[in-house]
Amino acid sequence: MQGKKSLFQYISFIILVSLLLTACQGGGAGGGDKVLTLIWTQEFDSLNPLYTNMWFTTVTHQVWLSWAWEFDQANNAFPKLVTELPSMENGGISEDGMVITMHLRDDLEWSDGEKLTADDFIFTWEMAINPANSVASTYPYDRISSIEAPDDTTVVINFIEPFAPWLATLWHGILPAHILKPVFEAEGTIDNAPWNLAPTVGCGPYVLDTWESGSFARFVRNDNWWGEEPKIDEVFFRFVPDDASQVAALQAGDGDVGTFIAYSDVPTLQDAGITIVTEPSGYNEGMFFVINEELGHPALLDVKVRQAIAMGIDRVSMNEDLLLGLTQVPASFWDALAYYNDPPLENYPYDPAAAAALLDEAGWVDSNGNGVRDKDGVELELTYGTTIREIRQNAQAVIQQQLAEIGIAIEILSYDADIYFSSYGDGPAASGELDIMEWSDGPIFPDADVYYWLCDEIPSDDYPDGTNWFFLCDPELDELVLAQSTQVDAAARQQSISRINQIFHDQVYWLGLWQDPDVWAVSSRVQNYKFSVVTPLYNIVEWDLIEASE
Amino acid sequence: MLRFIIKRVLQAIPLLFFISLILFFLMMNMGDPIAAMAGRNVTRSSDRARLTRQLGLDQPIYMQYIYWLIGNDWKKIDIDGDGIGDSYGTREGILRGDFGTSIVNRGRPVTEVIAQRLPNTLILMVASEVVIIVGALGIGVYSALRQYSWVDHAITAVSFVGYSMPIFFIALLSMYLFGVLFKRWGLPYLPTVGMFDPEEGKTVGQVLLHMILPVLSISLISFAAYSRYIRSTMLEVLGQDYIRTAKAKGLPKRQIVFIHALKNASLPIVTVIGLDLPLLLGGAIVTERIFAWPGMGRLFLDHVSRADTPVVMGILMLIAVAVVVFQILTDIVYAWLDPRIRFEK
Numbered sequence: 030m031q032g033k034k035s036l037f038q039y040i041s042f043i044i045l046v047s048l049l050l051t052a053c054q055g056g057g058a059g060g061g062d063k064v065l066t067l068i069w070t071q072e073f074d075s076l077n078p079l080y081t082n083m084w085f086t087t088v089t090h091q092v093w094l095s096w097a098w099e100f101d102q103a104n105n106a107f108p109k110l111v112t113e114l115p116s117m118e119n120g121g122i123s124e125d126g127m128v129i130t131m132h133l134r135d136d137l138e139w140s141d142g143e144k145l146t147a148d149d150f151i152f153t154w155e156m157a158i159n160p161a162n163s164v165a166s167t168y169p170y171d172r173i174s175s176i177e178a179p180d181d182t183t184v185v186i187n188f189i190e191p192f193a194p195w196l197a198t199l200w201h202g203i204l205p206a207h208i209l210k211p212v213f214e215a216e217g218t219i220d221n222a223p224w225n226l227a228p229t230v231g232c233g234p235y236v237l238d239t240w241e242s243g244s245f246a247r248f249v250r251n252d253n254w255w256g257e258e259p260k261i262d263e264v265f266f267r268f269v270p271d272d273a274s275q276v277a278a279l280q281a282g283d284g285d286v287g288t289f290i291a292y293s294d295v296p297t298l299q300d301a302g303i304t305i306v307t308e309p310s311g312y313n314e315g316m317f318f319v320i321n322e323e324l325g326h327p328a329l330l331d332v333k334v335r336q337a338i339a340m341g342i343d344r345v346s347m348n349e350d351l352l353l354g355l356t357q358v359p360a361s362f363w364d365a366l367a368y369y370n371d372p373p374l375e376n377y378p379y380d381p382a383a384a385a386a387l388l389d390e391a392g393w394v395d396s397n398g399n400g401v402r403d404k405d406g407v408e409l410e411l412t413y414g415t416t417i418r419e420i421r422q423n424a425q426a427v428i429q430q431q432l433a434e435i436g437i438a439i440e441i442l443s444y445d446a447d448i449y450f451s452s453y454g455d456g457p458a459a460s461g462e463l464d465i466m467e468w469s470d471g472p473i474f475p476d477a478d479v480y481y482w483l484c485d486e487i488p489s490d491d492y493p494d495g496t497n498w499f500f501l502c503d504p505e506l507d508e509l510v511l512a513q514s515t516q517v518d519a520a521a522r523q524q525s526i527s528r529i530n531q532i533f534h535d536q537v538y539w540l541g542l543w544q545d546p547d548v549w550a551v552s553s554r555v556q557n558y559k560f561s562v563v564t565p566l567y568n569i570v571e572w573d574l575i576e577a578s579e
Numbered sequence: 580m581l582r583f584i585i586k587r588v589l590q591a592i593p594l595l596f597f598i599s600l601i602l603f604f605l606m607m608n609m610g611d612p613i614a615a616m617a618g619r620n621v622t623r624s625s626d627r628a629r630l631t632r633q634l635g636l637d638q639p640i641y642m643q644y645i646y647w648l649i650g651n652d653w654k655k656i657d658i659d660g661d662g663i664g665d666s667y668g669t670r671e672g673i674l675r676g677d678f679g680t681s682i683v684n685r686g687r688p689v690t691e692v693i694a695q696r697l698p699n700t701l702i703l704m705v706a707s708e709v710v711i712i713v714g715a716l717g718i719g720v721y722s723a724l725r726q727y728s729w730v731d732h733a734i735t736a737v738s739f740v741g742y743s744m745p746i747f748f749i750a751l752l753s754m755y756l757f758g759v760l761f762k763r764w765g766l767p768y769l770p771t772v773g774m775f776d777p778e779e780g781k782t783v784g785q786v787l788l789h790m791i792l793p794v795l796s797i798s799l800i801s802f803a804a805y806s807r808y809i810r811s812t813m814l815e816v817l818g819q820d821y822i823r824t825a826k827a828k829g830l831p832k833r834q835i836v837f838i839h840a841l842k843n844a845s846l847p848i849v850t851v852i853g854l855d856l857p858l859l860l861g862g863a864i865v866t867e868r869i870f871a872w873p874g875m876g877r878l879f880l881d882h883v884s885r886a887d888t889p890v891v892m893g894i895l896m897l898i899a900v901a902v903v904v905f906q907i908l909t910d911i912v913y914a915w916l917d918p919r920i921r922f923e924k
Contacts, residue, residue, distance in 0.1 A: 061778075064778050068772075074616075074683045074684060074685070074885075075684060075685050077685075080685050081616075081618075082616060082617055082619075082620075082622075083616075083618055084618060084619055160629070160633075160658050160659040160660065161658055163629075163630060163633040163685065165616055165618075165626070165630075166622075166623060166626045167625065167626065167629070168623055168625075168626070171625070217666075220685055220686050221680070221686035225685065225686050226684060226686065241873065242684075242692065242695040242873060242878075243695075243696055243699070243873030243877050243878060243881070244699075244774055244871075244873035245773065245777070247777070263777070265777040267772065267777070267871065268871060268873070269871040270868050270877065270880075270881070271868050271869050271871070273869070274751075274771065274772050274868075274869050275772075277751070277755055277758060277771045277772075278771045278772045278871075280759045281758045281759045281762055281768070281770075281771045282762070283758075283770055283771045283772055283773070284772075312619065445610075445884075447609075447610035447611060447614060447884055447885065448610060450611070450614040450615075450617070450621070451610060451611035451614050452611050452614060452627065455611060456611065456614065469619070470619070470620065470621075471619075480623070481621065486624060492624075494624035494625075494627040494628045494631075495624055496621050496622075496624050498621070
């Protein structure tokens with residue numbers, strides 16, 4: 030009996046010590062502060078901007094690590110660390126597009142009181158391209174040949190060749206040289222710098238206080254912030270990986286803002302008095318066709334078959350029924366960039382009769398009476414794979430049924446996202462194992478740049494890293510895609526991309542299913558919020574909480 | 580006893596080696612860490628080639644296993660991609676206590692990643708296990724003493740309802756009922772997710788409050804199995820001659836049940852608990868995910884989905900070692916409970 034008593038005492042001791050340990054790790058606001066709680070369904074990977082491509086991380090930058098320029102609700106850039114946006118008119122961009130000169134504000138400070146200067150920009154570029162650092166991407170810094178700093182507030186960027194997408198891609202987060210340079214000098218890399226995961230020095234209205242793995246990240250006011258004073262005391266990101274739990278937490282008031290809300294949850298949240306905000310993100314859900322003589326189904330080589338598929342799917346009804354009318358059918362891959370849709374493109378209508386006629390015309394007829402069209406002994410049976418996301422699987426089922434009506438058999442395949450997007454040789458998408466693939470993608474919004482469809486990006490055993498997973502080589506498209514990335518003349522670039530758009534539409538290289546906007550859920554106690562797509566929390570200093578002030 | 584322990588530990592070494600080998604090879608085929616880094620666009624080809632080299636993923640799998648096991652500080656690594664080794668690696672391998680660094684949280688040592696989550700899992704799982712054992716003991720003994728009574732039937736029915744429901748259903752149901760609906764109805768309600776309310780701060784009281792629903796969910800599905808097991812072993816023991824003798828001697832019922840019967844009925848239960856205990860370290864994957872509890876289960880899920888081999892291997896090896904250790908402890912407890920069992924020949 031004594032032994033059992035001791036056992037229970039021991040267990041009680043373990044629980045108590047664990048509770049104290051966790052409770053002692055800190056993380057409480059207390060004192061009636063205004064705390065904004067954002068529910069994030071994915072946790073940050075690294076807070077060093079060079080070491081992440083993750084949306085859930087980069088969109089926090091406006092809270093603690095201001096960009097050189099940010100983007101407003103209309104997705105127009107506005108200066109943040111710089112005094113004005115470089116342009117040809119103000120001399121910030123050279124006529125040949127090879128040099129961009131930026132002028133920094135002279136009152137910039139890091140949260141520890143150190144001056145933020147041109148040296149920090151140079152250091153950021155040096156770290157991005159240094160082979161000792163395993164950064165997530167060297168792009169766009171690998172397009173820069175050198176950077177000069179004539180003085181503390183002037184940054185002169187020299188490019189290898191004219192670089193059109195500079196506004197959408199450059200300076201997404203600056204590194205504090207005074208913190209990281211000593212680490213680099215000591216270790217030869219910043220891979221293991223403590224700042225990457227605990228950046229207690231930043232240059233935004235808030236600064237990181239605590240990031241507790243798997244649980245939360247808390248940002249408190251930055252006393253050395255040089256901009257408008259924020260109204261909210263603390264910004265608290267709570268990591269809640271489960272979608273249903275996110276909805277319950279929002280309904281129960283355990284979170285103020287949620288994102289990546291499933292369309293099917295929208296009515297539930299609206300009934301609970303939560304506002305749903307949708308912002309066109311530049312991303313569109315679409316079908317990618319493998320168009321290659323060796324890979325993919327031979328029928329997809331014929332544009333008439335692809336056009337028949339476009340007309341055989343009732344995409345309007347799909348948006349109304351599956352996506353509750355919250356989205357529309359995108360007319361093109363660049364749907365959110367109206368400037369590059371000139372002349373505006375029109376979607377293929379749902380017209381099964383016309384689709385069937387096109388298939389007949391292409392020689393695909395049901396010669397053996399099995400309900401599936403065929404040609405030269407080859408059945409029109411296509412494999413169509415995507416990830417296991419619920420809405421995608423629903424769409425697959427609808428598309429399978431509708432295409433069956435015009436004599437196209439579809440084999441549906443679903444994969445975990447990490448398997449689906451694995452590299453050439455491992456993943457079905459990169460390896461050309463499917464005829465039709467589906468995911469959400471877009472240009473480097475708000476820029477129009479794309480790089481997927483280049484002929485020399487087709488993956489192979491010799492070049493497994495290629496990004497042209499459609500195995501498509503169209504010389505005209507190739508030339509235009511290459512040209513537009515160096516065109517700094519806006520009108521010329523508009524022409525190039527509009528032409529690319531037209532080719533995509535006419536050739537049906539890609540078929541849009543629905544726009545994929547950012548969907549935010551905001552509780553009624555949050556005020557003055559606005560969202561942009563690239564920098565969603567750009568006006569975080571204006572946000573307020575009404576209950577906390579009552 | 581000491582000889583027994585040393586023998587078992589020595590036996591465990593080759594076993595752990597083979598476990599690590601199998602797990603590593605399985606893990607290396609379970610996804611692409613570089614694809615997982617891509618964000619919303621496909622990784623650029625130049626970045627993929629560079630990261631593959633920098634993270635050592637261009638090496639054959641057996642070589643990556645060797646690096647994981649004994650480190651790479653004896654081999655020159657190509658840093659700039661020119662095919663020529665530039666400087667010696669920095670990894671020491673798990674045999675020298677270096678579990679490596681996370682690929683997802685670049686630069687964070689695996690031991691640190693795990694150490695941050697382990698206390699959270701322990702408070703949740705140990706509390707759940709205590710609730711399960713205490714509750715199941717009470718229910719099991721009560722049912723055994725009142726076999727085939729209506730209470731026994733009712734307990735059996737309720738525990739099987741709990742057992743047959745998937746945990747995600749119980750978790751979400753309890754979250755909606757006690758978190759969302761109770762609040763809507765103006766009743767005292769429980770928090771839905773996380774470990775504390777950010778406006779209140781992370782206090783012991785807040786953590787306890789946030790533990791209620793996850794502990795309840797984990798316990799509900801486990802009551803049935805444990806209580807039925809205890810019931811059947813108690814019934815078996817209660818029918819033994821020595822219990823009849825104890826009754827004949829006029830010992831109080833409480834003493835017969837809790838001293839004489841329960842101790843002997845506990846023997847097989849100790850085995851079950853001994854097998855369960857190391858798995859507590861792995862956390863409750865579904866429960867932690869639903870209640871956003873930052874424990875080991877979620878850590879495993881988050882990192883396995885992003886093919887973070889060093890972290891996943893660290894977790895799996897921790898559990899493998901724990902299984903071996905708890906098996907040895909179970910044998911020792913067995914001897915304490917049943918003096919007939921001895922380790923010496």
